[in-house]
Amino acid sequence: MIAQPEPKQNVLARRAAIVAGLRALLPESGVIAEELRLKPYETDGLAAYRQVPLAVALPETTEQVAAVLAFLHQEGVRVVPRGAGTSLSGGALPMADAVVVGMMRMNRILDINYDDRFALVQAGVTNIGITQAVSDAGFFYAPDPSSQLACMIGGNVGMNSGGAHCLRYGVTANNLLGVKLVTIRGEVIDIGGEHLDAAGYDWLGLITGSEGQLGIVTEVTVRILRGPEGARAMLAAFRSNEVAGQCVDSIIGSGIIPVALEFMDRPAIHACEAFAHAGYPLDAEAMLIIEVEGSVAEQDWLLDRIKEICARFDPISLKVSQSPEESLAIWKGRKGAFGAVGRISPDYLCMDGTIPTSRLPDVLRRIADMSAACGLQVANIFHAGDGNLHPLIMFDANDPASFAKAEKLGADILKLCVEVGGCLTGEHGVGVEKRDLMPVQFSGIELDQQRRIKSAFDPEWLLNPNKVFPLIPLVPLQHAA
Template identity: 55%
Template structure:
């Protein structure tokens, strides 16, 4: 039984005749590769959030757009839900399959169609990997700015669906700020272009609406992204602090001084030690927190900014400020940060990676509160995050084999997200809502707001066939779990939803 899509609260899905669907697919789209054997389906049970798994009804692997269109038309006729998937690196279960639904894998659409250096745009298929765009643009001195940690593997279609961020989005924006056009197929298989090749497009901004809509509004068939000139130079400063609050305040001070770093990242002592053990980045292991601040641009500008940032950091109480002496050291400083998750993973049998966003000014207070919660729940929390954006990734360490630890980890995670909402932040920064945070959406939004989301969804997909059960909870789900939230004073992580 599919316990992840709960018909009690997520709505009853249509009954599907699997063999009739398979037959119809084979008859209508004879070239289409369809997986239907149990062992073939197994690798598609989950995306990057591997704790949640469901076996899809069928997996289709189209190679041509008319096949995608054919699948959508047929599924629409037969009222079969469709979950689209790119590289499957998402961390919130946005591409988690449905037992009653087709998994539409877009990975084979991996061609870069056109790089236009004068317009500074790249037109690519949705399965193109994020990093491959920058590689293709490199001969023109250009690159694609948003850089999620998974950029070597994640695909641009998934980036659009999740509005992906990355280390550099403080300065260069999220995916939504780096798009000019997205071509989609609607649930009925009709082609639409959202946005345009020009600066702005009249009518409602459906491109921005679509970005981050997590596969609920249409299937992406082509993406035109903005490219940026590669900065002439980049320097990184490492500052050590004897308290996380001071480091948190320094973040606000840097931004308040009018400097916009290319990246501004923070790690606490647990994360520093873990990273240093793993990568030997040269981090000061006695520091309670470090900040990594990258400045990029033209040589003279970066030089000036480095001086200014150093002054701000020293005034904010940094015990040490070091500038990477050369490119090798700069890369090493970043390698420690980029490998912080696996490094922390070595400290503990399991960890739970959170993703919440808060207004920057709340950083010191929220960090203090997380330390308190960590002590209260008896679980270690390592903090690694995009400090400049207020996008936190607390990693809760636990051992699933110890009775009760997973429950405590999830309860602690819920408390942290609740805290984010309370200070004016949000339950996700860049990983999306997907399946993972569907209940927390009930804490983030009231029923008027959710009703509006449902009405917008219905404008694109009145039958609710695209990726049902993700991103936007039903009112019924919120009545069920929102009530729990209110009564028990904590966000719900009901047992039945866990793998």
């Protein structure tokens, strides 16, 4: 288990006064302090970690968020921002002495502008909610994490969430125009706006993916895009991970950038097929889902070229979706992958490292070796075009030894990702889960530089202080001007 910081005793002792202070700032239903009602907030998508918070605040306006943060800052109380609680890295894991600031009541879409192609939404709007609001006009919001039915845009900004279509459309950071940020002191700062590329420092880029370390985002201006005329997926099944990996390289090398290029290994194919009945090939060792966009004629032309490339790698089968229903079924299997693995194993850990795509076959082989050595099954699902792996480690949380083995295997896989030139996390964030692995990727100087940036926004380290950075005291700079 990853250690949590000691709660501040002086805060725990003042719990009643802190709750009363929050009640003075928020509507009656906006403060939760009863043990039973706090329970749902004790964990997020990393369910192995649980901690009931001191209290939960549910603000409805930016002004309320500002008032709550100013109050908590003044009282020296730690803050854990929370959206839908879907983080797979424990990004919303509470602390015993922290107030969770939940953004789910700020769920309104404030403006949609098709001429200028943006939408202004509150942080608690779901990812899919944005696309649904603009889909009648043929538009969409591009990043599409698997949790998009539930996850909120504020959390997407916090984690710089990706999805299956990043290869073409980028991640959250590439699809934002502005945010409204509330600092820990309760100041409200507008960053960016309705235009591209604000002059000055790229605070928008820094805040995106900062995991609630710098402030709380209450409003987000996102770019909305007109959807393509159509899209179609195909499945390509191969006899080994190696040849599937080579096929990915050949497709990218040909000059075609599919809008999505997803990879599943044998255990993942079986788990997802049992769940989605999408017609996945059960005799394959590896499978690619490849999606292209355009008119029907353009889709045909692109898929023909991709089929030609795949054919060079001795595929077991190549199957082009014949209808929108078939494409949906193909994606249902992929997007439901985590749930599907959940059906065959009591628990799983979802890893999220990224590797250079050329190292794919080698890394998969070594993951298989490590999996065999520790006796835990691993299903691999990932965004092949950009090398973002999602090994799902299956274990039994009721067995502490099994959980310890799973955490160790996960850490070893992430170390392997860094060793081959990749990184610890491609889209899920560091959170609690990978906090203590940060020194594998960064030097002490590099971590201190990042921590000093955090200190510039949050000098007392009240915002999400149990996440992202190892719990080592930061030595202040001696030579500050």
